[in-house]
Amino acid sequence: MTHAITATGLRVRYGDTLALDGLDLTVDAGLVHGLIGMNGSGKSTLFKALMGLVKLDAGDVRLFEAPPERARRDGRVAYAPQSEDVDWAFPISVEEVVTMGRYGQMGWRRRSSEDDRRRVTEALERVELADLRDRQIGALSGGQRKRAFVARGLAQGAELLFLDEPFAGVDKRSEATLTQLLRDLAAEGRTIVVSTHDLVAVPALCDKVALINRRIIAHGDVDETLRPDLLAEAFGGFVPQEALRA
Numbered sequence: 001m002t003h004a005i006t007a008t009g010l011r012v013r014y015g016d017t018l019a020l021d022g023l024d025l026t027v028d029a030g031l032v033h034g035l036i037g038m039n040g041s042g043k044s045t046l047f048k049a050l051m052g053l054v055k056l057d058a059g060d061v062r063l064f065e066a067p068p069e070r071a072r073r074d075g076r077v078a079y080a081p082q083s084e085d086v087d088w089a090f091p092i093s094v095e096e097v098v099t100m101g102r103y104g105q106m107g108w109r110r111r112s113s114e115d116d117r118r119r120v121t122e123a124l125e126r127v128e129l130a131d132l133r134d135r136q137i138g139a140l141s142g143g144q145r146k147r148a149f150v151a152r153g154l155a156q157g158a159e160l161l162f163l164d165e166p167f168a169g170v171d172k173r174s175e176a177t178l179t180q181l182l183r184d185l186a187a188e189g190r191t192i193v194v195s196t197h198d199l200v201a202v203p204a205l206c207d208k209v210a211l212i213n214r215r216i217i218a219h220g221d222v223d224e225t226l227r228p229d230l231l232a233e234a235f236g237g238f239v240p241q242e243a244l245r246a
């Protein structure tokens with residue numbers, strides 16, 4: 001089976017903070033993978049490292065057996081950042097955000113072709129945002145914003161999608177819609193990696209899950225990995241209440 005991700009010995013340091021410390025992770029293609037850890041455990045840093053957007057002090061990343069820069073250049077990987085990392089006041093419409101997924105193929109003039117526009121429309125329809133395509137991105141609900149970023153990845157043709165905390169600030173109904181969408185995309189062979197600290201959402205969404213605390217504490221099937229002892233290790237002794245309900 002092709003590995004969508006092979007990360008070995010990742011170490012990332014910000015000044016005195018060691019954000020990742022010898023992290024190894026292999027992710028099979030065509031599944032939804034959860035990445036679970038407390039605040040500051042390195043989830044966002046791992047996404048940036050996997051995208052080749054942060055300097056590694058040590059280690060190596062392969063996406064589909066190639067360096068991340070190549071997977072990015074070929075449009076095979078897309079990243080939906082955490083809400084806090086997005087400027088929602090920026091005067092850009094939903095359609096323009098999704099069209100950004102086509103930039104890599106458009107050349108420097110950024111003039112969209114018939115094919116670009118068709119792919120953007122298909123992506124908007126796929127995430128059920130076609131009706132809201134002219135709306136300013138900040139005027140969407142939390143769940144709709146996440147779907148707009150998924151649409152950007154789909155317009156790009158990405159086979160590997162990283163979603164950083166997609167359920168933060170999202171109501172239960174939007175969460176269910178997003179869960180179904182991501183499950184459908186995985187069923188088509190795409191690989192989805194989702195970071196969350198919402199453990200309740202995990203069983204319905206994820207095929208596999210990894211617990212992270214600067215390195216991978218455990219990785220495998222959901223029921224084998226969300227064990228109280230492993231969660232305690234990942235969450236530094238504090239097992240979140242949701243874990244007991246999950």
Ligand SMILES: Nc1ncnc2c1ncn2[C@@H]1O[C@H](COP(=O)(O)OP(=O)(O)OP(=O)(O)O)[C@@H](O)[C@H]1O
Pocket residue numbers: 014015017018019037038039040041042043044045046082
């Ligand atoms: N640009 C930066 N400069 C300095 N320290 C950083 C930077 N980005 C992250 N860190 C630190 O690195 C550690 C890991 O941060 P990261 O954002 O990867 O964690 P996270 O698991 O995504 O957390 P959260 O869920 O709170 O977003 C934290 O201690 C954080 O304060």
